[in-house]
Amino acid sequence: MQxxxxxEIIRRFFSGQRVADVNTEIGIGDDCAVLNFTAAAxxxxxxxxxxxxxxxxxxxxxxxxxxxxLAVNLSDLAAMGARPRWALLALxxxxxxxxxxxxxxxxxxxxxxxxxxxxxxxxxxxGPLAITVHALGTVDGRPGVKRAGAxxxxxxxxxxxxxxxxxxxxxxxxxxxxxxxxxxxxxEAPQPRTDFGIxxxxxxxxxxxxxxxxxxxxxxxxxxxxxxAEVDWxxxxxxxxxxxxxxxxxxxxxxxxxxxxxxxxFTASPAYAQAIASAADAxxxxxRRIGTIRTGSGLIIRRRGRPVELSRSxxxxxxxxxxxx
Amino acid sequence: MQxxxxxEIIRRFFSGQRVADVNTEIGIGDDCAVLNFTAAAxxxxxxxxxxxxxxxxxxxxxxxxxxxxLAVNLSDLAAMGARPRWALLALxxxxxxxxxxxxxxxxxxxxxxxxxxxxxxxxxxxGPLAITVHALGTVDGRPGVKRAGAxxxxxxxxxxxxxxxxxxxxxxxxxxxxxxxxxxxxxEAPQPRTDFGIxxxxxxxxxxxxxxxxxxxxxxxxxxxxxxAEVDWxxxxxxxxxxxxxxxxxxxxxxxxxxxxxxxxFTASPAYAQAIASAADAxxxxxRRIGTIRTGSGLIIRRRGRPVELSRSxxxxxxxxxxxx
Numbered sequence: 001m002q003x004x005x006x007x008e009i010i011r012r013f014f015s016g017q018r019v020a021d022v023n024t025e026i027g028i029g030d031d032c033a034v035l036n037f038t039a040a041a042x043x044x045x046x047x048x049x050x051x052x053x054x055x056x057x058x059x060x061x062x063x064x065x066x067x068x069x070l071a072v073n074l075s076d077l078a079a080m081g082a083r084p085r086w087a088l089l090a091l092x093x094x095x096x097x098x099x100x101x102x103x104x105x106x107x108x109x110x111x112x113x114x115x116x117x118x119x120x121x122x123x124x125x126x127g128p129l130a131i132t133v134h135a136l137g138t139v140d141g142r143p144g145v146k147r148a149g150a151x152x153x154x155x156x157x158x159x160x161x162x163x164x165x166x167x168x169x170x171x172x173x174x175x176x177x178x179x180x181x182x183x184x185x186x187x188e189a190p191q192p193r194t195d196f197g198i199x200x201x202x203x204x205x206x207x208x209x210x211x212x213x214x215x216x217x218x219x220x221x222x223x224x225x226x227x228x229a230e231v232d233w234x235x236x237x238x239x240x241x242x243x244x245x246x247x248x249x250x251x252x253x254x255x256x257x258x259x260x261x262x263x264x265x266f267t268a269s270p271a272y273a274q275a276i277a278s279a280a281d282a283x284x285x286x287x288r289r290i291g292t293i294r295t296g297s298g299l300i301i302r303r304r305g306r307p308v309e310l311s312r313s314x315x316x317x318x319x320x321x322x323x324x325x
Numbered sequence: 326m327q328x329x330x331x332x333e334i335i336r337r338f339f340s341g342q343r344v345a346d347v348n349t350e351i352g353i354g355d356d357c358a359v360l361n362f363t364a365a366a367x368x369x370x371x372x373x374x375x376x377x378x379x380x381x382x383x384x385x386x387x388x389x390x391x392x393x394x395l396a397v398n399l400s401d402l403a404a405m406g407a408r409p410r411w412a413l414l415a416l417x418x419x420x421x422x423x424x425x426x427x428x429x430x431x432x433x434x435x436x437x438x439x440x441x442x443x444x445x446x447x448x449x450x451x452g453p454l455a456i457t458v459h460a461l462g463t464v465d466g467r468p469g470v471k472r473a474g475a476x477x478x479x480x481x482x483x484x485x486x487x488x489x490x491x492x493x494x495x496x497x498x499x500x501x502x503x504x505x506x507x508x509x510x511x512x513e514a515p516q517p518r519t520d521f522g523i524x525x526x527x528x529x530x531x532x533x534x535x536x537x538x539x540x541x542x543x544x545x546x547x548x549x550x551x552x553x554a555e556v557d558w559x560x561x562x563x564x565x566x567x568x569x570x571x572x573x574x575x576x577x578x579x580x581x582x583x584x585x586x587x588x589x590x591f592t593a594s595p596a597y598a599q600a601i602a603s604a605a606d607a608x609x610x611x612x613r614r615i616g617t618i619r620t621g622s623g624l625i626i627r628r629r630g631r632p633v634e635l636s637r638s639x640x641x642x643x644x645x646x647x648x649x650x
Contacts, residue, residue: 009421009423013427014444017443019437019438020443024411024445027446028444028446037362038363045413045446045459047413047415051417051453053452086349086358088358088370088372089339090373090415098337104338109341113342113343113344116344117344118352119344120353120370121352121371123373125375127378127379128376128453130455132374
């Protein structure tokens with residue numbers, strides 16, 4: 001019998017509860033939960049853990065690690081269309097190294113201040129290095145942007161570019177030898193798309209952040225929206241370095257399956273093309289259309305005009321033999 | 326130079342932020358943070374991490390561990406006078422063992438259902454066994470019960486009894502040989518004082534849950550309230566087993582310094598004695614007066630009528646040589 005992966009674990013063991021609170025608008029299974037205290041004030045909540053040796057190299061610069069621990073949570077809030085407001089920090093440290101902690105706090109607070117996030121609590125414990133951040137934001141005036149909601153005919157958009165963190169990982173592992181600071185920056189200090197995310201509710205029919213790889217994360221939108229999609233490989237926004245890596249290695253799948261880019265993938269009716277361009281312009285966020293939602297199910301990737309098969313999808317905890325950063 | 330302990334870490338590195346959200350009523354430094362969306366709906370938030378080998382034995386029954394991971398967070402909400410409503414669960418697992426996870430989920434959900442807590446999100450990651458729960462509750466109609474607020478002349482109360490988890494730990498370590506199921510239950514499956522905690526705001530001037538030992542936790546109330554206190558050792562509520570342990574070992578300090586009991590310690594004006602007795606009665610919670618708040622600072626313990634000195638206070642992460650469960 002095959003052992004269940006993360007999504008199966010969640011489904012099998014943590015979806016059968018019998019409690020349903022009257023103020024819960026969105027529960028388990030999206031980028032954030034949403035509580036609706038009043039129609040004008042919805043609270044979006046998310047939590048993400050980074051474990052040394054699994055999600056990051058143990059010798060990662062602590063300033064970058066403090067940044068990333070908050071960034072991955074702000075990315076979930078952005079995907080929900082929420083404005084980040086508060087965070088709690090659960091920090092497990094193997095030893096008490098004041099310099100390390102000071103550097104970690106500097107990275108955490110620098111990002112927090114940039115997006116006006118207040119740290120309101122936490123827990124410091126001894127143990128193997130791991131960081132769990134819990135982030136809260138508000139969604140004003142409209143419901144949060146869910147994974148469900150994409151409709152046939154909707155355009156599929158992506159912010160920024162993908163494959164950079166995957167490239168950074170390969171460089172960090174010594175598996176690819178062309179230096180690329182931009183790729184290492186993406187891997188170790190990703191920038192959440194917070195400013196654009198706050199605008200997402202104006203036009204997006206569905207949205208997610210790209211943490212497990214575009215194919216896997218867009219796949220969640222398709223499943224939860226009961227639709228299919230077509231994406232042209234040539235439309236994928238790739239940095240010059242990622243383009244060179246693909247040309248050098250022939251590994252055209254990497255930008256679709258590598259995780260940790262923390263860009264936003266969302267769908268919208270074609271009627272919103274101008275509104276999306278305005279929001280992109282106002283927030284200085286590159287946004288590109290990469291495909292179209294179709295009826296049916298599953299993701300079709302076209303490369304050089306022909307459908308291609310992915311030999312691997314996004315990382316699944318416990319199932320893949322490939323260690324995750 | 327002495328290395329800083331947990332409280333010093335928090336103070337030094339995590340209190341200097343420059344962001345203050347307009348809806349933050351209580352930030353870092355209490356049992357919970359409190360956000361005030363409306364006067365009638367305040368949200369209390371807390372997070373606590375349990376790490377294998379530090380906070381619990383790695384072979385702990387997973388059903389009990391699932392219970393305890395939630396219980397320690399509900400205890401923080403109870404100390405704030407909040408009604409628990411929601412939880413998020415960040416679970417880091419070394420391997421994927423469906424039986425273990427099913428048992429963990431059973432323990433978590435059984436306690437969640439008892440107190441009407443809905444799990445609304447989480448994260449499952451691979452790594453050394455650790456559990457971070459984030460719990461949220463509401464405080465209706467009045468501000469949360471803080472650590473600050475105790476006044477000279479206030480009575481000091483304690484729910485239940487203390488020292489049981491400390492006794493359970495000694496039994497589990499083989500350091501004390503008299504079997505005591507009640508003590509092991511307290512250590513591995515503490516019951517948060519949720520029903521009584523919801524009433525706390527009716528009468529308490531200050532409150533805290535006893536997680537690091539009564540002397541340390543009452544010490545936080547005294548510091549943050551700028552007062553002192555006197556406690557009679559003979560008034561401490563001890564189980565028969567804890568009483569026997571003290572008699573056998575001569576270790577009278579254990580009930581004051583051992584952690585993990587998750588009882589509530591609170592202060593209240595003597596005028597509320599009847600209200601406290603009514604709340605205790607209505608929620609079937611043993612509550613006993615153990616001392617009095619005084620002017621000045623520091624905790625004076627009297628035993629057999631004479632002030633005694635504690636040779637150790639509650640556990641400090643990183644500082645104490647004594648491993649924590």
